[in-house]
Amino acid sequence: MENGELSRWTDEKMAALDPPDVQTAMPAGLRSRRRPGSRIAWAAAGAGALCLAAMALPGPRAFAERCLQCLPFASTEVNAQRPLAPDFTLRDARGRALTLSDYRGKVVLVNFWASWCPPCKTETPWLVDLHRRYADRGFTVIGVTFDGDWAKANAFAASAAIDYPLAAGDDAAAKAYGAESLPVSVLIDAEGHIAARFAGLLAVDGAEREIQRLLPR
Numbered sequence: 001m002e003n004g005e006l007s008r009w010t011d012e013k014m015a016a017l018d019p020p021d022v023q024t025a026m027p028a029g030l031r032s033r034r035r036p037g038s039r040i041a042w043a044a045a046g047a048g049a050l051c052l053a054a055m056a057l058p059g060p061r062a063f064a065e066r067c068l069q070c071l072p073f074a075s076t077e078v079n080a081q082r083p084l085a086p087d088f089t090l091r092d093a094r095g096r097a098l099t100l101s102d103y104r105g106k107v108v109l110v111n112f113w114a115s116w117c118p119p120c121k122t123e124t125p126w127l128v129d130l131h132r133r134y135a136d137r138g139f140t141v142i143g144v145t146f147d148g149d150w151a152k153a154n155a156f157a158a159s160a161a162i163d164y165p166l167a168a169g170d171d172a173a174a175k176a177y178g179a180e181s182l183p184v185s186v187l188i189d190a191e192g193h194i195a196a197r198f199a200g201l202l203a204v205d206g207a208e209r210e211i212q213r214l215l216p217r
Contacts, residue, residue: 088176111127144173
């Protein structure tokens with residue numbers, strides 16, 4: 001990138017990180033509980049500014065790009081237009097069909113995971129807790145496992161006391177939801193549209209706020 005183009009690009013990104021607007025620019029699932037101007041919002045903006053400034057120098061540019069990917073508002077995507085969630089039919093441990101569209105009318109968190117994935121194992125108790133606390137209000141988690149071995153998946157599910165539906169994932173489902181790496185969690189509203197996407201370890205507080213917002217009062 002030429003210096004002039006880089007400067008313009010940096011100016012645009014810096015403008016997007018203007019602290020008073022951070023609460024608006026950040027996905028709803030990761031907004032601070034405080035009012036706009038909170039320390040969290042200003043810290044995120046400051047970190048972004050430092051990363052963007054580093055990109056002006058060739059040496060730190062690669063590091064700065066990775067730094068931007070680590071900011072809180074980069075890990076979750078909330079879709080203003082709410083695209084329709086791709087439907088899928090997968091098989092559970094008994095070979096029975098599990099079809100996403102059958103859950104229309106419920107708020108669904110589809111969690112792509114595997115028992116060999118450390119962050120997946122870390123977030124599983126949070127998913128179990130969310131499912132249990134909001135199930136009676138029309139919420140469910142669907143776990144899509146990529147273990148490739150039901151014996152391993154079931155052993156972990158038993159140890160973690162998973163009581164929500166599980167199904168074996170396939171390449172088509174992974175591609176449709178952008179689950180190139182695990183874990184990935186996708187929140188789907190009662191009409192079957194994608195409301196939020198969480199890549200990596202689940203931001204559980206943000207996810208819970210989004211779930212509460214989608215559920216009937």
